[in-house]
Amino acid sequence: MFSARTEWTFTPNRLALHLDERRRQGLPVLDLTESNPTRCAFEFDQQAILDLLRHPRSLIYEPEPRGLRSARAAVADYYAGRGAIVDPHQIFLTTSTSEAYSYVFRLLANPGDVVLTPRPSYPLFDFLTRLNDVEMVHYPLVAPREGDRRSFFVGDTHGDASLAGDRNWQIDLEALGKTVRAPRAVGKCSPRVRAILAVHPNNPTGSFVKPRELDVLLDLCHRHHLALITDEVFADYTFAPTGSPAASHAGAARALTFTLSGLSKISALPQMKLAWLVVNGPPDELTAALARLEVIADTYLSVSTPLQHALPGLLALRRQVQPQILARVRQNLAWLDQRLADNPPVTRIPSEGGWYAILRVPTSRTDEDWAVELLTREGVMVHPGHFYDFDSEGQLVVSLLPAPAVFQEGMDRALHLMNALF
């Protein structure tokens, strides 16, 4: 009765079972995976948010496939502030980045076509590609050398990843190039590669795509007639000392480029369900892509009118919440690094931005075993690396959003136990 694309394994994993059991027993959980910003004690201007949803024009239905122009103009202004000039005509509003991915996959790929995605990365890519009948083939991100604790930032090296040495995560450009050029050589990858997907900065590695890497990606896309899909939901959250965000890819026009983002991270309002995609590229491809996307978007007309009217105001609210989030993640990170300085079995993989930290942990147990031990013995919830498709054991991922008291107690307990069991 059901499609092959919904043949998932429905048995909960061990960690989920233990978490359910703990909650059933009413035992406390120090949740170091909490990344829902509406649950992390940030101050939102509640009245302003609710008032923004009361625009009188919300009583009128004005269907517009791309979304209301006033809303798209606000998105274009946001990109102008990040160094990318785009016309509102190049912008499509969607209810989520997930929906934007569906539009782009539907636009580019026939069933079975391939999209190249980074590894490790965002777990939902597995579902998003599968639900759209797209084949996902990974290209590797290379972790910084062990022992290097200091990150170089995009600005420090003028974007030259080679100058940054092994201190940052890097795209394995050689492996990526081989996969694009000789897709048969990697087995599953058919010649029908349609797009390279990059996450800027990536979740959970917190690594930005360096300008030199972007150059190579665009070059590959241009030469092999592929599209670049770039996910910038975390782009405003940089740990760079200057604090200035990395440039957006939305202005890239050497290859057909789709830049995705939305309110869930920019204004920390995931409940608003409002995101977008920006299209850019060589004129002929851009015109054709816009025409086709308009039909896709017209088929759904999915973004509600009150939200479109609220978008300019909700986007402006980022100026209140982003400083709080940046202060929080920097504070948790600084505390963590200090705490890890005398805790040799556990180190942190350097990162450049985002909302997550990756711990390098002893491989005397699997990551899932560590996570289960931490939960059952100490009530501390962390994510094992395989959740993000790391290609080896030895990584746990924690969110940097929890309030410092929760973060510090959770990490203290976790490090204590790992020290004892190591």
Ligand SMILES: Cc1ncc(COP(=O)(O)O)c(C=O)c1O
């Ligand atoms: C890389 C990445 N893209 C997109 C999203 C989600 O965006 P949205 O809520 O707009 O679907 C997330 C959420 O964590 C993410 O990590």
